[in-house]
Amino acid sequence: MAELGVEVPGLALANPLMLASGVQGGTAAALHRVAASKCGGLVSKSIGPDAREIYPGPVCVEATDSVVLNAMGLPNPGVESFTEMMSQNEFSKPMLVSIFGPDSETVADIAKKMEAAGATALELNLSCPHSKPGSRALIVGQQPELIKEYISAVKQAVGIPVYAKLTPNTAQVSLEAGAALEAGADGVSLINTV
Ligand SMILES: Cc1cc2nc3c(=O)[nH]c(=O)nc-3n(C[C@H](O)[C@H](O)[C@H](O)COP(=O)(O)O)c2cc1C
Known part of the structure; x- marks a missing residue:
C-alpha cells in the first residue's frame, strides 16, 4: 500500500484529502459521517x-451551461451552539474549525472558544464571496492590512495552528497569502468559491 500520510503545521493526516x-461540516451527524470515510481530516x-x-x-442555481452560482449566506x-456540540463529540479525524466574524476582536474570541472546545486547528474564513456586499467579511480577504490584523489577533489568542482561507477574487493572491504568513498564519487554504 502506498504511504499517503502528510504533515502540515499542527496536523498529521493519514492522507491529504480533507472535507x-x-x-457537510455544520452538524455532528454530518461530521461523523465524513470522518467515517477515508478522508484525512475535517x-x-x-x-x-x-x-x-x-x-x-x-x-444554488445553474445560471448557464456549466456555470453554477451559489449563495448560502x-x-x-453560532459559536455557543457549535462549541457545545464539540464538547459532546469526539471526532475520529483531525478537526479544523472554520471561523469568521465582523471584526478581529470577535474572531479572536471565537477562536479561543473553539480551542477550548477541542479544535485541532482553525481555518480563518477571510473570503466568503457572498456575504453582504460592502461588509467587512468580504473586504478583509482583499486587503492585506486587514488580513494581518485578523491573523495577528487570532494568533495572539490561541496556541493551535491557524490557517488563512483566501479568496480567488483578487488580482494577485500571493499578496494576500504573503500578508497572512507575515502575520503568523501557519498556512493558507486556497481557495474559496469562484
Ligand atoms: C454550498 C457551499 C457552501 C460553502 N460554505 C463555505 C463556508 O462556510 N466557509 C468557507 O470557507 N467556504 C465555504 N465554501 C467554499 C468551499 O469550501 C470551497 O472553498 C469552494 O467550493 C472551492 O472549492 P471547489 O472549487 O472544489 O468547489 C462553500 C462552498 C459551497 C459550494
Missing part, C-alpha cells in the same frame, strides 16, 4: 458569533 468547509462549516439562517431559496449555528 472543504461547507454544508473542516467545519464556517462558524460566526451568532446563529444565522440560510438565505431564502434558491441558494453563511448559515451556521
Whole structure:
C-alpha cells in the first residue's frame, strides 16, 4: 500500500484529502459521517458569533451551461451552539474549525472558544464571496492590512495552528497569502468559491 500520510503545521493526516468547509461540516451527524470515510481530516462549516439562517431559496442555481452560482449566506449555528456540540463529540479525524466574524476582536474570541472546545486547528474564513456586499467579511480577504490584523489577533489568542482561507477574487493572491504568513498564519487554504 502506498504511504499517503502528510504533515502540515499542527496536523498529521493519514492522507491529504480533507472535507472543504461547507454544508457537510455544520452538524455532528454530518461530521461523523465524513470522518467515517477515508478522508484525512475535517473542516467545519464556517462558524460566526451568532446563529444565522440560510438565505431564502434558491441558494444554488445553474445560471448557464456549466456555470453554477451559489449563495448560502453563511448559515451556521453560532459559536455557543457549535462549541457545545464539540464538547459532546469526539471526532475520529483531525478537526479544523472554520471561523469568521465582523471584526478581529470577535474572531479572536471565537477562536479561543473553539480551542477550548477541542479544535485541532482553525481555518480563518477571510473570503466568503457572498456575504453582504460592502461588509467587512468580504473586504478583509482583499486587503492585506486587514488580513494581518485578523491573523495577528487570532494568533495572539490561541496556541493551535491557524490557517488563512483566501479568496480567488483578487488580482494577485500571493499578496494576500504573503500578508497572512507575515502575520503568523501557519498556512493558507486556497481557495474559496469562484
Ligand atoms: C454550498 C457551499 C457552501 C460553502 N460554505 C463555505 C463556508 O462556510 N466557509 C468557507 O470557507 N467556504 C465555504 N465554501 C467554499 C468551499 O469550501 C470551497 O472553498 C469552494 O467550493 C472551492 O472549492 P471547489 O472549487 O472544489 O468547489 C462553500 C462552498 C459551497 C459550494
